[in-house]
Amino acid sequence: MQRSRIWTEIDLQKEGKTTGYLRVPISTNESAYGWIPVPIASIKNGSGPRILLIAGSHGDEWEGQIMLIKLIQSLQSDDVRGQLIVLPGANAPAVEAGQRVSPFDHGNLNRSFPGDPNGPPTMMIAHFIETVLLPGCDLVCDFHSGGGSLEYLPSTVVVSSKSTSQLRRDLDLMRVFGLPVGFATDGSTGGDRSLTGACDRLGGIPCLSTELGGGGTASLGLLTAAENGLARLLHHVGLLAKAPEEPQSGSIRLLYRVQPKEFVYAPANGLFEPLVNLGDTVDDGQDAGRIHFTDEPWRKPIPVYFGVGGVVLCRRFLARARVGDCLFNIGRIWSPDTIADPIEQSQ
Known part of the structure; x- marks a missing residue:
């Protein structure tokens, strides 16, 4: 696949905590040789799992963005074993506009994979995620909510697994995260153009998603539950060195979403x-x-x-x-x- 045109000052191989931007090239009436800043953080400490956390694929879904912004500020390299890569506002133009899709190209990032290195900004971002960030990952977490138009029961989400072993793995991840509801989908709303589709193309990287409420707001109780769940999950997979104080919650209600x-x-x-x-x-x-x-x-x-x-x-x-x-x-x-x-x- 063709090399990405996005560049960054972030060295993903460097030990320690580094923050900066992915620079997505644009040429507009107002900026002939400009770039769109997409915030990224890498926290790396020796050997261990490589985990990618993404929020803001849809710009009006605030809960995951808040959670990952706080996580970037709170974690230092000594807190992790392995590498944590965080994109708190992956479709940055949509995030800045407070809209589901990008105002530059009307691009829905979670319908744009595998992307195009020579396409419009949303396609370039999708291509960078699939070709640069995803390879070598042991787990991907993709934080969604209902955004400005919908409201969901607080849930963890997986796409229906293709094998018994994948299903057991996904159930384990959902139970550790511990939101009140866990549901499976057939993936038909995004198909192979979603981040989950990208994970499948790269050998079936485990991908856990969420629906964290919605309605264009953020709930204190739900944010707290999601932050605790993420801490448990990162410790469970061996990335966080210290066990979280909040214990795993009780049983969750398992559903599958109709087509x-x-x-x-x-x-x-x-x-x-x-x-x-x-x-x-x-x-x-x-x-x-x-x-x-x-x-x-x-x-x-x-x-x-x-x-x-x-x-x-x-x-x-x-x-x-x-x-x-x-x-x-x-x-x-x-x-x-x-x-x-x-x-x-x-x-």
């Missing part, structure tokens, strides 16, 4: 009124909400229904909705005792 064709979508433009809450258990065909019409307030609202039942895993946070906007998605109970693929269980 996108079974999400609930807005059938019309209007104001969305939800009739259920996150975490509620719903039945097939149950009322999900209503779409009201501000331009015709005398018109009866259009009801929307759940096609399949389960646990309300995600809801639209914004009241204003347009045709095709996702209003809800559902998680169904995943019983991994048989170590069966959760997506196959759903058929």
